[in-house]
Amino acid sequence: MTNPLEVLSSGLSVARLRVNVLASNIANAETTKTAEGGPYKRKDIVQVAVPNKGSFDSALDRMTLAQPQVAAVVEDNSPARMVYQPGHPDADKDGYVAYPNINVVSTMTDLMSASRLYQANVTAIETVRQMSSEAARISIRS
Amino acid sequence: MKIDKLLDPSLAGIEKAMDLTWKRNQAITSNIANVETPQYRAVDYNFSTELDRAFNVSDPSNQIKQTSSKHMDLSSESGAHLMPDLSGATKPDGNNVDIDIQMGRLAYNSSKYIQAANLIRKKFQILSNAIRQVG
Numbered sequence: 437m438t439n440p441l442e443v444l445s446s447g448l449s450v451a452r453l454r455v456n457v458l459a460s461n462i463a464n465a466e467t468t469k470t471a472e473g474g475p476y477k478r479k480d481i482v483q484v485a486v487p488n489k490g491s492f493d494s495a496l497d498r499m500t501l502a503q504p505q506v507a508a509v510v511e512d513n514s515p516a517r518m519v520y521q522p523g524h525p526d527a528d529k530d531g532y533v534a535y536p537n538i539n540v541v542s543t544m545t546d547l548m549s550a551s552r553l554y555q556a557n558v559t560a561i562e563t564v565r566q567m568s569s570e571a572a573r574i575s576i577r578s
Numbered sequence: 579m580k581i582d583k584l585l586d587p588s589l590a591g592i593e594k595a596m597d598l599t600w601k602r603n604q605a606i607t608s609n610i611a612n613v614e615t616p617q618y619r620a621v622d623y624n625f626s627t628e629l630d631r632a633f634n635v636s637d638p639s640n641q642i643k644q645t646s647s648k649h650m651d652l653s654s655e656s657g658a659h660l661m662p663d664l665s666g667a668t669k670p671d672g673n674n675v676d677i678d679i680q681m682g683r684l685a686y687n688s689s690k691y692i693q694a695a696n697l698i699r700k701k702f703q704i705l706s707n708a709i710r711q712v713g
Binding site: 440443444446447450451454483484485501502503504550552553556557559560563564566567570571573574576 | 698
């Protein structure tokens with residue numbers, strides 16, 4: 437059977453990546469020029485569950501336990517937010533500046549939920565660790 | 579006298595309870611790790627049915643009959659009792675894990691595990707006291 441700590445640590449790493457991507461989106465909400473040209477593009481992660489089909493036992497299971505994993509980090513290709521700023525160095529010939537299509541408020545709430553998710557995984561790891569140490573105490577005479 | 583006569587017969591039941599709570603813990607942790615995974619469906623062990631089965635394994639009427647020795651042994655414990663957990667509502671991304679239910683279950687289930695571990699330890703303590711306090 438799967439080691440719960442293994443599943444939870446992939447949960448942690450996925451949650452951390454999610455926080456990093458959201459932080460990058462917030463930090464670059466007003467970035468109008470990037471190395472690739474054009475404004476910054478909002479990034480998002482594609483998360484998948486990888487079923488754990490290691491042993492014969494788990495193959496017999498009607499359902500399997502799954503480990504979260506990040507399949508890809510994708511860019512949002514929705515059109516940029518055009519703001520009329522004729523004096524801006526990145527303004528086009530009509531005086532419009534392309535800003536990334538990022539809603540800072542909704543990104544902040546996503547960030548909060550991702551950090552709660554990280555905490556939930558930490559709590560679960562702490563619980564599993566406590567369970568294991570209790571089992572180890574069976575052999576200790578007090 | 580066999581040594582296992584010294585041990586309480588309920589020890590096997592407690593051992594089984596630890597085994598099952600550990601397995602249920604695996605299902606719960608898998609759900610917690612996949613709260614944000616699109617299309618992930620929550621899983622759970624049906625704990626009480628499993629435990630009943632574990633305690634009644636000595637009762638022949640509860641055992642599945644094997645008509646050939648080549649058949650798979652289904653009476654013994656197998657891991658194949660993971661089932662869909664429908665406690666949470668399905669979100670727009672197809673995921674149905676309710677983090678609050680799962681965290682509550684994690685706390686409940688781990689305390690059950692710790693209780694069982696403590697019980698086993700106590701039983702061995704009682705036995706070792708009985709052995710040592712002679713004369």
